Each structure stands twice: as structure tokens, then as C-alpha cells.
Amino acid sequence: MENPQDQISCFRDVKEHSEPVSSGQSFDLRPGQILDGRFVIQEPVNHSGMGAIYKALDTWNHNEIVAVKVPHLRYESDPNFFSRFQREEEIGCRLDHPSLLRFVPIEGKKSRPYLVTEYLRGCTLAHLLGALRPLPEKDALRIASLLCEAVQYMHGHGVVHRDLKPGNVMICRDRTIRILDFGLAKSDASRRITITGFTSAMGTPDYMAPEQVTNNRTDERTDIYSLGAILYEMLTGSVPFQNENTWVSMNNRVNGDPVAPRKLNPEVSRQAEEIILHAMQRAPADRYQTAAEFRAELDAPAKVFVSGYCDRLQEPTWSFGIRTTPVLAGTLIGLGFISLQVLGFFLLRHFFSR
Secondary structure, three states: OOHHHHHHHHHHOOOOOOOOOOOOOOOOOOOEEEOOEEEEEEEEEEEEOOEEEEEEEEOOOEEEEEEEEOHHHHOOOOHHHHHHHHHHHHHHHHOOOOOOOOOOOOOOOOOOOOOEEEEEOOEEEHHHHHOOOOOHHHHHHHHHHHHHHHHHHHHHHOOOOOOOHHHHHEEEEEEEEEEOOOOOOOOOOOOOOOOOOOOOOHHOOOOOHHHHHHOOOOOHHHHHHHHHHHHHHHHOOOOOOOOOOOOHHHHHHHOOOOOHHHHHOOOOOOHHHHHHHHOOOHHHHHHOHHHHHHHHHHHHHHHHHOOOOOHHOOOOOOOOOOOOOHHHHHHHHHHHHHHHEEEHHHHHHHHHHH
């Protein structure tokens, strides 16, 4: 029986891609170093402001090639960051699904914070969309269905991802997919962390659900919105609420609807447009209530009843308030306070210089 991945035409020639590592970047671990007597570091494969990922050999498991994710030393003493790092490992080790990144359990005390996962070869969905957009509709619906299947499994185990985006979806060379990065995931069994202000800890703006922008309760339907936003981009070639100003984009998703997909790509079927707009309803109660419900329509688009969501779309309006846009309101209030301080400084300087 043919696997669903084999039916996705854009998966047939997946090239391995990774961001180049600059020789000028500093790394805490060096090739040949053995971490806790088990993991032999081979080379760095990724570097970010928060940490680095290394290719390594697991000497306790037949020298399997693994990925070792290590935060920079300066973040190890940050309680929020450390808690997020621990939660990612706890959640990752509890989940076991072929479309979710596999974590390697580590027993005993570690010499420093790090986590270990399978080593994947391929490219992210974001990289694929950079080279090919929009995707053929059949491919996009099948990819979304595979993601829904994995998300349905996560939700069944009490986990909400909260940062689903093309950059967190890996397309492997064997045509399988993986959902990555559980650093922002919420789990019934994991500890909570405190987040203040707008940071990447809230999610990625282009794919955030309205309730994330307004700092309201998130649940399984938050992931459904993000999956809808990913499908929107796959089929139109554009992110919903595209705007150079992040704050405007965030406001628009709270106070309006995205442009109808068929206006951006007339080749999108009415059924696919209906599926996207159903998933991206502003109110969680109006979306698909489960990933299984979402997936059922992705797998049988011809049976989808077109209710006319596209005819009821509302253009975004500007709204400012502590309750409706707390992040934006807090930022503008802070900027106003700073401006008053600067103005006061120059007034005092002028007064005493007379």
C-alpha cells in the first residue's frame, strides 16, 4: 500500500538543506569532545542567539548519529529559559509518533543543560515554500492532513504545540515529515512558566492565533488556527495578514479576517478555501473543534459543504486597548513614558543652562 507521503509530488526530490555555520561564530563544544561520556561531538550544524545544535555520535546506541541541542552558557542561569528547555525535553520524551521529532531519553545527572534528538536530513517546509510557492492543492492538503494526524496525537496526550509554522516542519529525505520544537508547548503534565512582554515565547506572529495576541487562554484550537495559516500560505504563496509592521499584522488578526485565498490564487478550489477559513475563524468556538475533524475534511475535500465563509469576511479595523491588544498597548505606553522622560531631561537641561 502506498504511503500518503509518496503521493506528495513536491516531496519526490527533497534536497538536504541547513543554514551555513559561520567560522566567526563561537561554540561552547568542539569536535571530538565527549559529553557526559556518551555523546561524541562531530560538528556544529546550527547556531542561533539562544544556543547551538551539534551533530554527534551516541556511543551507547551503536554510534547512532544524533542532534545535541545546547543553550549558550549565558542563558543557563535564566530561570524562564531553563524551565522552557526542561519542558521541551519532558514533553518530547513523552511523545512517540512517526511525524513528531524523536527525543533520546537521558538518564542520570547531566553536566550541563542539553537535549538530544534524532538527526534529520532534509529541509524545512519554510525552505520548500521559499523555492516553490504556491504548492499544488493536492500536495498542500495532504501535507496539512499529515500535520493534523500528528497534532491529533499530541492533543490526545494533553500537549498543545503553540508554535506551529513552516520553519518547525521538517521534510525528510525519506519523504516523511517531523514537527519540531516543543519549547513553547503547553502540557497538562508539565510545569508552567511566566512570560512577560512580547517575545518569541508567545509564538511566531505570522501564524499566531488571535487568543495568543490578546494573551487569552490557549488550547487545542490554537494549533488548529496555526495549521490553517500554514495551509493558507501553502496554497496562496503568502502568509495571512501580511504586513511589514508586525504590530499591524497582530492587530489585524484580532480585529479582522484574512484576504480570501481565492483572491490571491484563483486556482484554489472553493472547498479548500472553505477549509482554510473554517480553521482560521477568530473565535475558537467557530473553528474545527478537533484536529480529527479538520483532517476529515482535508482528506475528503469534495464532500466539504461550502457555507460561504469567503462572503462573510470582514476587513481588519484598528483597535487599541489594554484588553484587546495588551502587548501593543503596553509597548506604546512604554514608549510614551520614555518619550516623556527624554522631554523632561531636555527641559531641565535648558532650565539649568540659562
